[in-house]
Amino acid sequence: MRTSFKVLLAIGLGILVLPVALQSRVKDTVHNLNRSGFTVPNAEVCRPCHAPHNTKALEVGALWNHDLSGGGWALYADADANSVFSGSSRLCLSCHDGTVALDSYGGATGTQRILGSENLGTELRDDHPIGVLYPTSGTRYNLLGATTANAIVDPIETPAGQSAGLEDGRVQCSSCHRAHGTRAADGRMFLRVDNNGSRLCMTCHISPG
């Protein structure tokens, strides 16, 4: 009786705990370059993106260790290019606009650029707008949640513990994604909100769907 209860409890906890543990660790994702076909010295996980010393932190913060994209992206007309260039989107684009090799970090010049659909290119007008202000009035956006500093939670659509985000009131890559894994239950795409049923979209956009 006791044993089977423990077994059941263990299975139950396993189901509850395992997905969370897997999603939250960058080590277990494709952002661990060791898992994406590269050999990072010491099999270090953080090093392609951060280092403790001699980094580009004065330019972009976050003890950034990866070579940076020079910018030159084509953005939506109402985007503020400087917010993209000096914010965290540039960190993502330093691998994802395909202009800088993935293995260019820590002063070494690499050779392998990101391929396929993970390469967004420098034409960013065929992607969701970034660098644009999140509206603070009107009826088409979730304004209620946006009053919580830089976090947007739609009480109807957003699962507990998940939120879209803003950077200085603007939409950036980090509005929808996290670099370090995901809190979304489906575990895909580093999403901040599980997009099952388009819930990520509806966290900000109210009317459609």
Ligand code: HEC
């Ligand atoms: C693929 C690149 C990448 C890897 C690998 C990575 N990070 Fe990050 N990290 C980022 C980016 C991008 C940001 C900035 C995110 C932002 O400002 O929204 C960041 C921000 C941070 C921050 C500051 C913000 C915060 O979340 O507290 C810390 C601390 C951090 N990373 C630690 C780590 C550690 C420790 C590792 C290794 C276990 C790691 N990162 C691996 C890309 C990465």
Ligand code: HEC
């Ligand atoms: C050091 C380079 C690097 C940086 C910086 C980086 N990525 Fe990635 N990213 C990768 C690689 C490598 C892959 C896997 C590509 C593949 O599978 O072919 C990837 C994959 C992804 C994927 C697809 C995940 C999946 O489940 O298939 C998303 C989404 C993503 N990155 C978003 C981001 C965002 C957002 C940022 C900034 C917060 C960022 N990346 C910063 C290298 C990077």
Ligand code: HEC
């Ligand atoms: C408005 C939300 C939103 C913003 C802003 C956003 N993304 Fe995404 N991104 C998504 C969603 C949702 C997916 C998953 C699409 C799917 O499942 O097919 C995705 C997928 C991706 C992928 C995988 C592409 C693929 O088709 O395999 C990469 C890489 C990525 N995003 C990087 C970025 C980067 C870099 C930025 C900033 C320049 C960014 N995203 C901004 C919502 C967003």
Ligand code: HEC
């Ligand atoms: C963080 C909040 C946020 C999230 C999450 C979000 N959006 Fe948006 N979206 C915006 C804002 C703000 C604009 C308006 C940009 C502008 O015109 O200034 C916008 C614009 C758009 C547009 C109009 C683009 C154009 O050509 O003018 C479409 C379509 C759209 N979003 C679809 C989506 C979809 C699909 C998703 C889910 C994958 C999504 N959005 C998630 C904030 C968000």
